[in-house]
Amino acid sequence: MEALLIELFPNVVWPEIWKTLLETLYMVGIATLFTALIGLPLGVLVYLTAPGQLLHNRFAYQVLSTVINVFRSIPFIILLILIIPFTKLLVGTSIGVSAAIPPLVIGTAPFFARLVETSLREVDRGVIEMAQSMGASTLQIITRVLIPEARPGILAGLTITLVTLVGYSAMSGAIGGGGLGDLALRYGYQRFQNDVTIVATIIMILLVQVFQLFGDKLVAYFRRK
Incomplete structure (x- = not known):
């Protein structure tokens, strides 16, 4: 695959492609970890405090549900800009790969929490x-x-969230977040090198396919167990 891409797109800056691919994998990997660490307990808590559940608390449920809905409603590109002060406070900068991680987590943790809540609701009440x-x-x-x-x-x-994070990581390039999205913006848009944009897109499509396939296999394995 690598040789075929190089042959098809000889003018692409391949060292930059591989560098930004690693940046994307780093962003997505760290963001997925923290999204799971935050979203899982949050989703469990929302489920438990819902009416008729083990820790039924209408006020807590309404607050948690509202917070989740609010953050899920904010378009990610706007969220990137809104939390720049918080990002600078947390990592010391508002640009670069590390600066892209906080908005990625904040943007996807509520989304994952809602998916967790939905999965828990499907558990047989009799059990x-x-x-x-x-x-x-x-x-x-x-x-x-x-x-x-x-x-x-x-x-x-979590697989759906991981795939979403790949797309969000590309959007973070709009504010200098690094990764394949940033490369496509700098070379493909600003320098009119469309071949860079095409290659970056192909690689991100392949990433999504690999993540989805791996996630589906994990789901099938635990469903059998």
Whole structure:
């Protein structure tokens, strides 16, 4: 594949392509990790505080649900600009690969949390009631019943989130966030090198296909278990 691309696009700055590919993988990898660390407990909490659930609390549910909906409603390109002061406070700069990670996490963690909540809602209520009748605590129900039962759905949601992050990482190039999106903007748009844009697009499509295939296989594996 690499040899074919080089042959088809001989004028492309290939060292820059590979460098920005690594930047994209770094951004997406770190952002996915923190998105999971924030979105999973947030999604569990929203589910538990919903009406009729184990920790039913209407006020907490409304607050959490509203916060999630608000951040999900903000277009990512606008979010990038809105949180520039917070990004500078957190990482010391508003440009570069590291500066792209906070908005990526803030933009996708609420989205993933909602997917987690949806997966938990699909768990058979009878399984939860059986665990309660056996004297299981709320923590035990969460860790030994809810999350294991919802694991295929959660992994499918994480795969969707990962694919979304690939697209968001490209948008971060609009404010100098690095990665393939930044390369396509600098060379493809500003310098009119359309071949760079085409190559960057092809690589991102391939990334999405690989991530989706890997995620689907994980989901299928845990669904069988």
